[in-house]
Amino acid sequence: xxxxxxxxRRLRGRLLVTGCLAALSCSSLGxxxxxxxxxxxxxxxxxxxxxxxxxxxxxxxxxxxxxxxxPASGAPSAAAATPPxxxxxxxxxxxxxxxxxxxPASAPxxPASATAPEPDQTQSENVMAERxxxxxxxxxxxxxxxxSLHGDTQKGxxxxxxxxxxxxxxxxxxxxxFKFLSEIVFEAGAxxxxxxxxxxENAFDVDVERYLxxxxxxxxxxxxxxxxxxxxxxxNTAYHHSTWLQxxxxxxFLFNFEDQGGILPIHTVGASANGxxxxxxxGLHYVAEVGNGRASRTPLVEExxxxxxxxxxxKAFNIALFARPEAIPGLQTGFSIYxxxxxxxxxxxxxxxxxxAHAVLIRPKYEWLNEALLDRHAVNGTSSVxxxxxxxxxxxxxxxxxxxxxxxxxxxxxxxxxxxxxxxLRHGPSLGLRYDASESVxxxxxxxxxxxxxxxxxxxxELQLGFTF
Amino acid sequence: MLRRMTAxxxxxxxTGWPQSEAAVSAALSTESVWAQQGAAAEPLVIVVNRSNPxxxxxxxxxxxxxxxxxxxxxxxxxxxxxxxxxxEPERKTILRDVCxxxxxxxxxxxxxxxxxxxxxxxxxxxxxxxxVRKFIFNVPGAIGYLRVxxxxxxxxxxxxxxxxPNDKGYKLHVQNQVGN
Numbered sequence: 001x002x003x004x005x006x007x008x009r010r011l012r013g014r015l016l017v018t019g020c021l022a023a024l025s026c027s028s029l030g031x032x033x034x035x036x037x038x039x040x041x042x043x044x045x046x047x048x049x050x051x052x053x054x055x056x057x058x059x060x061x062x063x064x065x066x067x068x069x070x071p072a073s074g075a076p077s078a079a080a081a082t083p084p085x086x087x088x089x090x091x092x093x094x095x096x097x098x099x100x101x102x103x104p105a106s107a108p109x110x111p112a113s114a115t116a117p118e119p120d121q122t123q124s125e126n127v128m129a130e131r132x133x134x135x136x137x138x139x140x141x142x143x144x145x146x147x148s149l150h151g152d153t154q155k156g157x158x159x160x161x162x163x164x165x166x167x168x169x170x171x172x173x174x175x176x177x178f179k180f181l182s183e184i185v186f187e188a189g190a191x192x193x194x195x196x197x198x199x200x201e202n203a204f205d206v207d208v209e210r211y212l213x214x215x216x217x218x219x220x221x222x223x224x225x226x227x228x229x230x231x232x233x234x235x236n237t238a239y240h241h242s243t244w245l246q247x248x249x250x251x252x253f254l255f256n257f258e259d260q261g262g263i264l265p266i267h268t269v270g271a272s273a274n275g276x277x278x279x280x281x282x283g284l285h286y287v288a289e290v291g292n293g294r295a296s297r298t299p300l301v302e303e304x305x306x307x308x309x310x311x312x313x314x315k316a317f318n319i320a321l322f323a324r325p326e327a328i329p330g331l332q333t334g335f336s337i338y339x340x341x342x343x344x345x346x347x348x349x350x351x352x353x354x355x356x357a358h359a360v361l362i363r364p365k366y367e368w369l370n371e372a373l374l375d376r377h378a379v380n381g382t383s384s385v386x387x388x389x390x391x392x393x394x395x396x397x398x399x400x401x402x403x404x405x406x407x408x409x410x411x412x413x414x415x416x417x418x419x420x421x422x423x424x425l426r427h428g429p430s431l432g433l434r435y436d437a438s439e440s441v442x443x444x445x446x447x448x449x450x451x452x453x454x455x456x457x458x459x460x461x462e463l464q465l466g467f468t469f
Numbered sequence: 470m471l472r473r474m475t476a477x478x479x480x481x482x483x484t485g486w487p488q489s490e491a492a493v494s495a496a497l498s499t500e501s502v503w504a505q506q507g508a509a510a511e512p513l514v515i516v517v518n519r520s521n522p523x524x525x526x527x528x529x530x531x532x533x534x535x536x537x538x539x540x541x542x543x544x545x546x547x548x549x550x551x552x553x554x555x556x557e558p559e560r561k562t563i564l565r566d567v568c569x570x571x572x573x574x575x576x577x578x579x580x581x582x583x584x585x586x587x588x589x590x591x592x593x594x595x596x597x598x599x600x601v602r603k604f605i606f607n608v609p610g611a612i613g614y615l616r617v618x619x620x621x622x623x624x625x626x627x628x629x630x631x632x633x634p635n636d637k638g639y640k641l642h643v644q645n646q647v648g649n
Binding site for chain 2: 142169171173176177179181212214216217218219224228237238240242245281326329364436439468
């Protein structure tokens with residue numbers, strides 16, 4: 001209540017001073033001879049009269065507010081506490097200027113004025129009220145999808161229209177520090193686990209591809225738990241289950257999903273920590289992950305991502321470091337080390353180490369992605385070691401709504417590799433054009449030529465319509 | 470002289486006695502700078518909540534903040550970004566001079582960042598300067614931008630590369646449309 005009195009007194013005082021100024025301006029008009037000056041002073045007078053009207057209205061409003069009962073919280077509304085801009089633009093700058101002169105750059109700001117409400121309290125009450133309101137949903141849903149026409153020269157394949165993944169990206173701010181995000185994917189087609197196909201070719205399945213609760217403490221420490229994409233290399237965490245976000249029609253061989261014949265542990269169920277490393281303009285970041293790793297039964301006929309039960313007590317872990325130097329916007333370079341032990345049934349355990357390095361340059365108008373990795377399998381109790389190298393390089397440039405792109409990729413799996421028996425050697429270029437028909441729809445046309453070991457090479461064409469909604 | 474005295478007294482009347490005459494002079498000189506520029510370009514001021522201890526940001530830091538790549542202030546409070554509606558001159562200035570992107574590119578950037586989880590929240594979009602002021606006044610972690618003529622003392626000005634909006638070399642200016 002005392003605060004209102006103070007405001008009222010202050011405004012009344014200002015009103016009096018302003019009135020005096022108006023009178024002063026009026027009297028000065030009489031002494032002025034030049035017509036132009038008189039016109040200016042008339043304008044000033046008009047301005048001051050308007051201001052008097054505004055201040056009178058403000059006084060009436062404050063008086064009316066005094067008649068109302070004071071809210072229990074005691075926090076006035078932001079609108080009532082926020083004066084019009086024209087009143088205080090000059091002092092805002094003046095105060096800032098005087099702060100500069102009086103205080104060092106790093107000095108904390110002066111506390112809010114005594115008349116201001118407690119912003120923390122106001123905000124937290126509003127947010128809490130919203131969260132507790134069960135009639136409102138806190139979910140945000142963004143959808144992605146694609147429809148393709150694909151044809152190739154591989155024996156047994158037919159030219160087909162295909163429904164791609166229908167991806168619902170769901171996120172929610174659980175609290176100020178906690179956030180939930182998930183990807184729920186409806187997907188048609190048979191699964192292919194390391195060369196073993198299962199399921200109907202035309203039936204839809206539902207997969208929860210990501211399922212993460214994130215805690216964000218500050219820029220240097222964030223943790224998450226659940227199912228997410230393993231931070232191996234760049235592509236796997238930069239692009240998830242949406243083709244619309246990707247330049248090309250699909251992921252590189254190396255980063256194919258597990259149920260589409262991919263060789264990497266794309267998904268991990270576990271916990272992860274990540275954040276910024278204090279490194280100035282170098283922009284270093286870290287990621288540390290621990291999880292169930294992938295199932296290693298042979299042959300695989302089930303989901304290789306161990307969502308519920310790990311087949312052993314040993315846990316997979318992954319460490320990644322990358323830099324985003326300030327001097328070169330869009331550049332990211334980094335490497336990661338992934339370590340797991342696979343436990344095939346009736347066979348020796350296999351130590352798996354995946355080393356990955358990347359250098360990418362992403363600018364609004366162009367991109368250049370380069371990644372290389374080595375997947376090393378060492379069979380326990382023997383001297384057998386199988387190294388699977390792979391890389392890809394992709395470049396694209398935007399010309400208006402068009403973005404032509406080129407990618408070359410390579411994977412070489414030994415014939416007697418104990419885990420990836422079906423992959424062998426495959427490499428070749430992809431050439432394509434992306435056309436952004438609108439801000440949410442992209443049409444892509446891509447040609448792939450793939451060299452295969454001991455098999456005929458494959459030519460493929462794909463027309464894809466990717467979209468977000 | 471009379472006009473100057475009137476201006477000073479008007480500021481005193483409307484805002485209370487300033488901290489020093491130098492402060493008033495600074496404000497007046499700012500206005501004269503805009504007048505000299507013929508209102509073709511008005512400084513765009515980066516503003517935060519008054520409880521925010523940040524006084525100064527580099528242009529690179531500002532870019533990271535406005536692209537969502539920095540999500541927390543040094544005191545651990547989450548950054549809430551406030552943007553004006555698309556096509557507003559203030560927003561265009563930020564996109565051009567800070568983000569280096571156009572509207573579609575910015576949208577894709579945030580969509581991508583939210584999708585990967587690197588960006589925690591998308592910007593809050595407000596249609597009026599008053600809305601921006603009120604939002605920043607109420608949200609301790611908020612940061613936004615306003616024209617100098619839209620400022621008031623409920624929010625705090627942040628220097629960019631140690632420069633105030635009225636300093637020579639200040640980089641953010643809204644290009645006013647000719648004929649308006």
